[in-house]
Amino acid sequence: QVQLVESGGGLVRAGGSLRLSCAASGRTFSMYAMGWFRQAPGKEREFVATISWSSGWTYYADSVRGRFTISRDNTKSTLYLQMNSLKPDDTAVYYCAASGTGSGSATLRGYDYWGQGTQVTVSS
Numbered sequence: 001q002v003q004l005v006e007s008g009g010g011l012v013r014a015g016g017s018l019r020l021s022c023a024a025s026g027r028t029f030s031m032y033a034m035g036w037f038r039q040a041p042g043k044e045r046e047f048v049a050t051i052s053w054s055s056g057w058t059y060y061a062d063s064v065r066g067r068f069t070i071s072r073d074n075t076k077s078t079l080y081l082q083m084n085s086l087k088p089d090d091t092a093v094y095y096c097a098a099s100g101t102g103s104g105s106a107t108l109r110g111y112d113y114w115g116q117g118t119q120v121t122v123s124s
Contacts, residue, residue, distance in 0.1 A: 001026045001027060001113070002024055002025070002026040002027050002029075002032065002098045002112075002113040003024065003025045003026050003113075004022055004023070004024055004096050004097070004098060004113055004114065004115035005022065005023045005025075005115055005116070006020060006021070006022050006094065006095065006096050006115045006116065006117060006118040007020070007021050007022075007023070007118060008020040008021050008118060009094060009118030009119045009120045010119075010120070010121070011121045011122075011123065012086055012120075012121070012122055012123070013122070013123050013124075014086060014087055014088055014122055014123065014124050015085060015086065016086050016122070017082070017083060017084045017085075017086065018083045018086065018120060019080060019081070019082050019083070020036070020080065020081040020083065020094055020096075020118060020120075021078055021079070021080055022034070022036075022078065022079040022080075022081075022096030022115060023077065023078050024077045024078065024079070024098065025077065029072075029074055029077035029078075030053055030054075030074040031053060031100075031102065032053060032098040032099055032100060032102065032113075033050060033051065033052050033053050033098075033099040033101055033102050033103055033104040033105065034050065034051050034070075034072060034079045034096060034097065034098055034099070034104075035047070035048070035049065035050040035051070035096070035097045035099065035104065035105065035106075035110075035111060036048040036049045036050075036068075036070060036079075036081045036094060036095070036096055036097075037094070037095045037096075037097060037108065038090075038092035038093065038094045038095065038120075039092055039093050039095070039117075040091060040092040040093075043092075045095070045108060046061070047061050047106045047107070047108075048060070048061055048064055048068065048070075048081070048094070049061065049064065049068055049070035049081065050070065050099075050104035050105060050106060051070045051071065051072055051079070051104060052102065052103050052104045053074075053102045053103075055071065055072055057103065057104060058070055058104075059104060059106060061106075063089075064083075064090075067083065067084050067085045067086075068081060068082065068083050068084070069081070069082040069084075070082075079096050081094070081096075083120070086120075086122045087122060088122045088123065088124045089122075090120060090122050091120060091121050091122050092119075092120060093117040093118065093119050093120075094117060094118050094119075094120050095114055095115055095116075095117045096114075096115045097111035097112075097113060097114045097115070098111060098112060098113040098114075099111045099112060100112050
């Protein structure tokens with residue numbers, strides 16, 4: 001079992017930045033690839049970014065590539081998402097997830113554990 005707790009969400013103006021964190025506990029964090037997803041009101045949960053267990057591979061959704069950066073610190077069992085140049089369309093609940101594959105995935109079914117989410121609201 002892996003427990004995930006997101007933090008760092010909030011209200012920000014368009015063009016601003018936020019840094020999300022996801023603290024993991026339970027089984028060894030470094031065994032898992034990690035991902036960020038988001039869900040806006042009335043929409044399905046969608047992929048944002050993923051990172052392999054070693055940070056050697058990252059992959060982003062087209063909508064955030066070049067603006068968001070996923071990273072991890074295995075010594076602190078923490079996942080991060082640096083979000084720059086935020087847009088109103090980025091408004092959503094952001095979820096972190098852990099994948100037992102180790103290599104990362106862009107699909108929801110690729111993840112075994114999920115956090116409760118943190119709200120990000122971008123005003124225009």
